Amino acid sequence: MKDRSLDTAVKDSKAPAIARAAAILRLLGRSEVPKGLQPIARELGLVPSTCLYVLRALLEEELVSLDTATKRYSLGPGVLSLARHWLHRDPFASLAQPVLNDLATRFAVTCIGVEISGLDRITAVAVAEGAGNFRLSTEVGSRFPALLSATGRCIAAFGGHDMERLRPRFEKLRWDNPPDFALWSEQVLETRAQGYAADVGHYIAGVTVMAAPVYRTSETPSHALVALALSRTLDEKARLRLGKALVGGAQTVTRQLGDM
Amino acid sequence: MKDRSLDTAVKDSKAPAIARAAAILRLLGRSEVPKGLQPIARELGLVPSTCLYVLRALLEEELVSLDTATKRYSLGPGVLSLARHWLHRDPFASLAQPVLNDLATRFAVTCIGVEISGLDRITAVAVAEGAGNFRLSTEVGSRFPALLSATGRCIAAFGGHDMERLRPRFEKLRWDNPPDFALWSEQVLETRAQGYAADVGHYIAGVTVMAAPVYRTSETPSHALVALALSRTLDEKARLRLGKALVGGAQTVTRQLGDM
DNA sequence: ATCTTTCATTCGATATAGTGAATACTATTC
DNA sequence: GAATAGTATTCACTATATCGAATGAAAGAT
Incomplete structure (x- = not known):
């Protein structure tokens, strides 16, 4: 190895x-x-x-x-000490936390705030877990391939990238139920239209992931708010409401990030 | 600088x-x-x-x-990712957490689990805050000089060090109300006798700090459980009870660390 | 107890990481 | 709009960090 x-x-x-x-x-x-x-x-x-x-x-x-x-x-x-300083210094983590907590309790889902660094990977920098007997959980510091799942569609949709150039990266991703490139492209367009992304069972079978972009300064998203839930707990109507709420939260955080 | x-x-x-x-x-x-x-x-x-x-x-x-x-x-x-792995891998953090939670709620104090690395510094690796209107708080990853306050007395008392050799390090410490070396030595002896250390207002005026040692393998303590509270909320009787509870918790964690 | 094997560690030769001056670039001032 | 002052960045020389073999120390096997 x-x-x-x-x-x-x-x-x-x-x-x-x-x-x-x-x-x-x-x-x-x-x-x-x-x-x-x-x-x-x-x-x-x-x-x-x-x-x-x-x-x-x-x-x-x-x-x-x-x-x-x-x-x-x-x-x-020493690595802990560095991480503490990182969290202290990053306004996104502290601004996103209350929004995530709110979403997590209102929709009984797990919410995470992620930092997008390039097209390679995203890092979870804040998490909030809702109530419920079975919860999906991650920890601060977990990392995922950037183009995967709902967050990936957000990056593709709002990052201003040429779809064909994303293709080689897309091909390398590992999903439970991989969408083909045509379907994925379509979902990216849909994401752009509705302002948030949804991944129902593609990334992980039985799990729905939704995400909305947050902007620090530039036109390309720097962070995202993500919600995770078991697919059976979220019907289409609930997804719509959660999607809207994510977009609202993301806009709030974007606005607050701007005033600093 | x-x-x-x-x-x-x-x-x-x-x-x-x-x-x-x-x-x-x-x-x-x-x-x-x-x-x-x-x-x-x-x-x-x-x-x-x-x-x-x-x-x-x-x-x-x-x-x-x-x-x-x-x-x-x-x-x-990336620093967050490293820290996540650190926490995952360190049994002390996860074993101490429930004990700290319990102590924090029962005594309405702030409890932290610290790792002792040498005589230089200690690092907070787990935190639990009790209820109460005013709470003292720290975060995971905070670092302090090793010989300071109650934890320092623990290290001096149970680390098997020659007091005279600790003196130069002791002289460099910064306290709100510094004890002189004679008093400190006496307090170290007292700590050794009762199994836990107490610092009433020396390190920070108006704040009481108490600590009990945890041993991983060797005879010298590798970690400690620490409790912080405003001095006015802890009279001598409460300190005695809290001290005993800290020692009990520390022994539990020590035992669990041994079985791994 | 003795031999093997495996490990951490030292040490001298040499490829190369670090240096500081030179260059290119970008804001700011006049 | 030119000049200045500041920045990031490149480049060729040289002190030195890296390599590989040799040594020393410890654990395992016979």
Whole structure:
């Protein structure tokens, strides 16, 4: 399970140590248990000595911690500290939270606020869970491919991209019930028309995802409000109401982001 | 405001790019607004070109994000993702949470679970707030000097350190009402005797902090449960009860950590 | 207890990351 | 509209971070 992305990132970079460091952090994050030097180096295709120097530097910064008895490395508390600062500094997270809470309780759905960074991935930066016996849940910090599901249609619809150029990325996505490109294009047009996107069972069978775009400054959406629910709890009428509510919430947040 | 720690960390390191990267991340975290290349380089005493390469590498890893219009850098969503993995992976956070919730509601205090990493700093990794009109609050990811307040006395009391060797670190601490070293030593002994520590108004005037140690494997505490309250809401009798409850909770968590 | 295997760590040679000056670009001032 | 002051960015040289082999330390097997 060698990290292919590492090779390309290290090559031609003027600071390859950082790509290696990030790969190590991701690896340690993925891993259930603390890992020794050798396994880390092997999995990432690094020279052990180099890997050791990187780990020592990360240790120094408290981004990884070392069990001195067993010489096993794991993520350090420094990453928490960074995340705290991130949340503090990002106005979207705090502005979106009350809106998400409201939507989550009113419609008994799980709501998340996501940051859109390019066409690659989106990151959940705020979550709110409604009541109900069975809830779909995620955590702050979860990441998803950008073009997937309802959020993907929002990005495609409002991002000002040429559909044909999105096609190669679209082809790579993994859905439970993948729409073909023609259907997807149609759904994107629909999204543009109604102002919000809906994904009924395509991404995850039995789950409905809806999303509306939020704009920070530019014309392309920087964030989105997303709602998740079991499809059987949302009929077409409920979807319509939820869609309108999402758009309303998204506009509120967009407006508030503008005044800052 | 040049980061002194950077100079020493870069020197003699075999991966200085990482120290620089971490310094940049911390700087961007501290900063209220996104920053351009030059200010970053200036504040950290870096050569702009080097700084640019580091930023580009961090950008590649999505640990910082760049507003392409204004060329301003800020922390990226990747740090959230790392933090999520950290929380997922750390058994203490999830084991301590219910205990903290329970203590917080029963005593109407704010409870936090902290990780102790060495003698330098502790990091809050779980938080629970009780009811009450005025609550003291912190967030997950906040960091404090290790020897400060009640937690500091715990570390000194149960960490197996020689008191005289702690003295230089003790002298550097900043308290609202600093105890002198003799008094502090006495309080450390008292902590060792009763199993928990109490700080009544020393660290922050008008605030009482109490703490009990949690052990992962070794004989020195790896974590602690901490309770915070306004001093006027906690008389001596309440402190005694809360102290006992903290010790009980800490023992529960210690036991559960052992079975893994 | 001895041999193997596997691990972390050190160390010298060399490809290359970091530097600082030069360049290109973009706002701001006159 | 030209000049200035500030910015980001490129580029070639060189100090040095990275590599790979060698060493040392520990765990496992016989």
